[in-house]
Amino acid sequence: MMTGKLSTTAAVLALIAATGGAVYAQETPPPAPDATAPADALPAVLTGLNLTDLEVKTKRHGIREVEGRTSDGVEIEAKIDLQGNVIDIEAEGGPLPQSVLDQLLPEAVRNHEIMALFAEFEEIEFRPDHFEVKGKLESGDDLEAKFDPSHALIGVEFEDAAVPDELVRSILPQAVRDSDVFSQFSLIEEVAKARDVFVVKGEDAEGEDMGAVFDPEGRVLRFGREGDRERGDRRYGDHGPRGGDGWHREGRGGPDGHRGEGRRGDGPRGEGRRGEHRRMAEPSFDPVDVNRTLTEAGYSDFGFLRPQGPRIVLEATNPDGEPVLLELDPQGEVIRESAR
Numbered sequence: 001m002m003t004g005k006l007s008t009t010a011a012v013l014a015l016i017a018a019t020g021g022a023v024y025a026q027e028t029p030p031p032a033p034d035a036t037a038p039a040d041a042l043p044a045v046l047t048g049l050n051l052t053d054l055e056v057k058t059k060r061h062g063i064r065e066v067e068g069r070t071s072d073g074v075e076i077e078a079k080i081d082l083q084g085n086v087i088d089i090e091a092e093g094g095p096l097p098q099s100v101l102d103q104l105l106p107e108a109v110r111n112h113e114i115m116a117l118f119a120e121f122e123e124i125e126f127r128p129d130h131f132e133v134k135g136k137l138e139s140g141d142d143l144e145a146k147f148d149p150s151h152a153l154i155g156v157e158f159e160d161a162a163v164p165d166e167l168v169r170s171i172l173p174q175a176v177r178d179s180d181v182f183s184q185f186s187l188i189e190e191v192a193k194a195r196d197v198f199v200v201k202g203e204d205a206e207g208e209d210m211g212a213v214f215d216p217e218g219r220v221l222r223f224g225r226e227g228d229r230e231r232g233d234r235r236y237g238d239h240g241p242r243g244g245d246g247w248h249r250e251g252r253g254g255p256d257g258h259r260g261e262g263r264r265g266d267g268p269r270g271e272g273r274r275g276e277h278r279r280m281a282e283p284s285f286d287p288v289d290v291n292r293t294l295t296e297a298g299y300s301d302f303g304f305l306r307p308q309g310p311r312i313v314l315e316a317t318n319p320d321g322e323p324v325l326l327e328l329d330p331q332g333e334v335i336r337e338s339a340r
Helices: 098-104 113-117 165-171 287-296
Strands: 052-058 064-069 075-080 086-092 120-126 131-136 142-147 153-158 187-194 197-203 209-214 220-225 306-308 311-317 323-328 334-339
Touching: 086 098, 098 120, 113 142, 113 165, 153 165, 165 187
Parallel strands: none
Antiparallel strands: 052 064, 064 075, 075 086, 086 120, 120 131, 131 142, 142 153, 153 187, 187 197, 197 209, 209 220, 306 311, 311 323, 323 334
């Protein structure tokens, strides 16, 4: 079953995490809660599937997780937010039923040209500022499409296959496509608009993974190849190939991308260059409240909070589906997000 963000290769470049924005509202806003309805009532899109072996679990942050099986044996997993909206639904052992597509996807999306490329739909996921449709090509390779709340295509990712030129043109402005760096891609596997920047990932003429981030005027904000991870190039700032090597400026992070473990920072046990012990942070916030706030912001899959020097760190998955490490101050405010 597909979870999180699709990968092009094992060394896929994690260039940017697009976060923020209001929670995406489905095309038809849900009606006001019915005071007479049972608290565990399911949305119509799920009750219409007549699921058997039904299990419903409520997580600590209030999200309900639903598991069941359709009459033709397809396993369905779904997540429901506090307002009763389906925010994630996926299928295993078969495609998502057509009724799910019809009820959750706006007509403009269902009729978009990219939808004809899907041989099978496996997951629909609603994130804070966009929604994603995931599935398979006829070849069996993964395909993912991202749409903004106005139903415009803002991202597409193929597994080891080229994004069609017409889709590249529909997402990337001419200034980006005219860039010298853009011309170095011989295979483009992913393009996306994230806030006010544009992300391109793929391979160069030698088959080496590469990625770049551009502004709307085509200026290169970040750029690198897989091999740059070993060279530790300082150009790339805080985003780069997964694993963090070479994509964090010297003195800002070590091999795992954590602040304070680089050349000028503190070691993994909180000892500085002279061996002094750093004072550990003492959280002054309610972890449940922080969990709820981060969930509303689109984060999920939380690990355990743990002190690290003057901050508290937390493993999570960001709104773009990427595994990240969040650094919080003692009041619970997020002060940094880094890839892990």
